[in-house]
Amino acid sequence: MKKTQMLPLAAIISGLLVGCGGGGGGGGGGGGAPATPKYTWQMLSLNSIERSAVASGCSIIGQDESDVNGTKVIAAYEATANYNILFHDENGAITATNQADSDGRFVIDSGDVPDGGYVSLEEIDGSIQGTQDVYMFTVSKALLSDMTVNVRQHSSTYSCYQGEQSQKVNVDANAAVKVDQVDVNTSYYQSSYIDNSVNGNTIASGIKVNSDVPASHNVLVTLFDTHSSGESRDLSHYAVMDASYVYDSSQGSGSQSGLPTDENIVKPVFTATGLTLNNASKIDVEIDNEIHTWQPIYESGQVYGVIDGSSVIDNWSFDIEASTDVASGSWNAKIYDSVDSAGTTVALPTLNALTASITNTGCTDYCLSADGYVVSDYQIQRTHLRSSNNNNRNFYQTIFAAPNKGQVLMNSTDEVLNIDNNNDRLEVSLAQLDTESEAQVKQFFAHNIDPQVLISSAIPNYNDVNGLLSMASDDKLRRIEIMGSEVQFYQQGVN
Secondary structure (H helix, E strand, O other), rough: OOOOOOHHHHHHOOOOOOOOOOOOOOOOOOOOOOOOOEEEEEEEEEEEEEHHHHOOOEOOOEEEEOOOOOOOOEEEEEEEOOOOEEOOOOOOOEEEEEEOOOEEEEEEEEHOOOOOOOEEEEEEEEEEEEEEEEEEEEEHHHHHOOOOEOOOOOOOOEOOOOOOEEOOOOOOOOEEEOOOOOOOOOOEEEEHHHEEEEEEEEEOOEEEEOOOOOOOOOOEEEEEEEEOEEEEEEEEEEEEHHHHHHHHHHOOOOOOOOOOOOOOEEEEEEEEEEEEEEOOOEEEEEOEEEEEEEEEOOOOEEOEEEEOOOOOOOOOEEEEEEOOOOHHOOOEEEEOOOOOOOOOOOOOOOEEEEEEEEEOOOOOOEEEEEEEEOOOHHOOOEEEEEEEEOOOOOOEEEEEEEEOOOEEEOOOOOOOOOOOOOOOEEEEEEEEHHHHHHHHHHHHHHHOOOOHOOOOOOOOOOOOOOOOOOOOOOHHHHHHHHHHEEEEEEEEEOO
16 A cells, blocks of 8 residues: 655645636745735635526536526625634734735735635625624645635625536436346446446346436446345456447437457455445546446455456546544544555555543643544544534634644634533544645545535534635546545544
């Protein structure tokens, strides 16, 4: 297994703006002190709207899955009100309060942020009789980069954000492909269209595909010798077909048939001792810049198939969702790992049951007091608090910084925390990653952001209220870049 790089957070270099709106980078000039790095934060709010009402060039984050008619999308708008951009010192005290420009952008000059300090988006929400909710998203100075950042409140006066539009795949219930029957032992034919959209059939013809007709992208079909209780095992063959192979099954059986092959397929073992996998775990493959599902992974010790040689598949990755065993504290795990022709073994860090509370001992104001993990095993920590202020209004904070069991909390411009360790929700997320890879760092930042949650009133556990917003293709591009690397995220919460 490749050793995880243990680099200081200050080594993180940001080179890519997530989305389309503004850019960072320091200026230059002759003589004098070198310019300090500058980073642009673009603040956006999201709103559900009919796709037909979104103007040309305006950004669409994705489909609104709560819309029963399937016609609404989640659109992005430039947020310009009801928030501050705060600079904090190493103790969380505010050193400067700033406002974004008329387009919802703010350029952070890192030279203005105290060493060891932080930058926060502080959203002020729902003023009632002089009291208000506070939602904060905080990044340590060492982790600053260009970002598009969500603001929860939306206003009808906001202008649309110019950027990428997510395109909906209009799945035709009759879309299908067929392949030659090459093995009498085949029990299931799984189809995978783009974005891991899977379907299938128990026979070689009429294999359902989650695509439109005519289709626009390749279809991957993988053959399995065992199919029982909804589980497909013993991968034996595969076929990659271009879009022209997809036909309308209501109009006949199609004119083209794919030819499955078992050339260079080897069958090593996946080992992840101490993990219980859920049904979303799988092997992903990249074909022509799109991500398809190669096969599901159900447990440690499972035999998997992989091509040991050249093929039309560009990249491979395990994409594992699991929990650690009880002895390791039952942490939720998200793991990306290389798909090795000699077998892949996931090495878990030492974890125990999370203990976490907020204290004012050993810090200027409030700070985390946590245990259950070894700080040196990780490169970034997410600390998430759901508490209240003295007026019993929400006071939420999410902080991304170096791993620290005593992470300080940030001060607000107006409200004061009223800590109740018996009821406050506390979450700790930990990342093993290469800090020089922006794709890996940004994937961790985005891990607890769900646009569908951001436009709803309910906020489930392990979901941030404010944070890094990804445009439609960002997640896919990051996942493709991560393929072949080892990246591990763990999270656990109390209350």
